[in-house]
Amino acid sequence: MIILIAFLFGSIVGSFLNVCIYRLPRGESVVAPRSRCPGCGKPIRAWDNIPILSFLILRGRCRDCGQPIAWRYPLVEGLTGILFALTVAHYGPTALAASLLPFVAALVVIAFVDLDHQLIPNVITLPGIPLGLLAGLAVGGPPILDRILGALTGAGFLYLVLLYGGVLYGQDAMGEGDLNLMALVGAFLGWKAVAVTLLVGCLSGSLAGLTLIALRRLGRREHMPFGPFLALGALISLYWGDALVAWYAGHLR
Secondary structure (H helix, E strand, C coil): CHHHHHHHHHHHHHHHHHHHHHHHHHCCCCCCCCCECCCCCCECCHHHCCCCHHHHHCCCECCCCCCECCCHHHHHHHHHHHHHHHHHHHHCCCHHHHHHHHHHHHHHHHHHHHHHHCCCCHHHHHHHHHHHHHHHHHCCCCCHHHHHHHHHHHHHHHHHHHHHHHHHHCCCCCCHHHHHHHHHHHHHHCHHHHHHHHHHHHHHHHHHHHHHHHCCCCCCCCCCCCHHHHHHHHHHHHHHHHHHHHHHHHHCC
16 A cells, blocks of 8 residues: 555656656746646646646547647656656655665656756756755765765766867767766665666666667767666666676676
């Protein structure tokens, strides 16, 4: 029942995250005005804004003008619900789990905004870094020193990649937003999670990039947003990072 409640709460949060994903890159308020149909401009009624369910009832179309509603909206709502449920299932109904839910929500926003605009909003990452550090003092989890070290090493490592990538290739290998994202990961999850996040992010990003190049959907000199892959690495680290580190350390003996 608690996991179901977490899913329902996450889907409601996901509805708000859709607003953030659309409005933050445009510099618009996420509070006002009310959500409107991009086609006819009419405000969306409360009963038409129920996460996932309203999309199914309306058959994916605006009630007023009939314009299709993007599948992105129920996808984000369902994904956020699943991630909230996974977090509560993994950490239990604890204060630590509650402190990680804003981090999970931030990763969802970052991934989709970067995917659309190749931009990681500082309004999400910069306030989140001290929030993650304070959580270490309030609810436990990774010790505060691990979190501080994680924030510094995460951003510092990517800074070197950014610096030397520009020297070797004549262009930025990663964006500065990626640095802030890795500092956010370190602040919430500690330095070990930074290593797992970078490994998973680099492997999955390289695989996706090579696949797109092979399919001629991406040029060799074109940029590909790296934030979604770092977000994937952070989520894997959140749920299975300790097991991966223990497995790797066991193979070093």
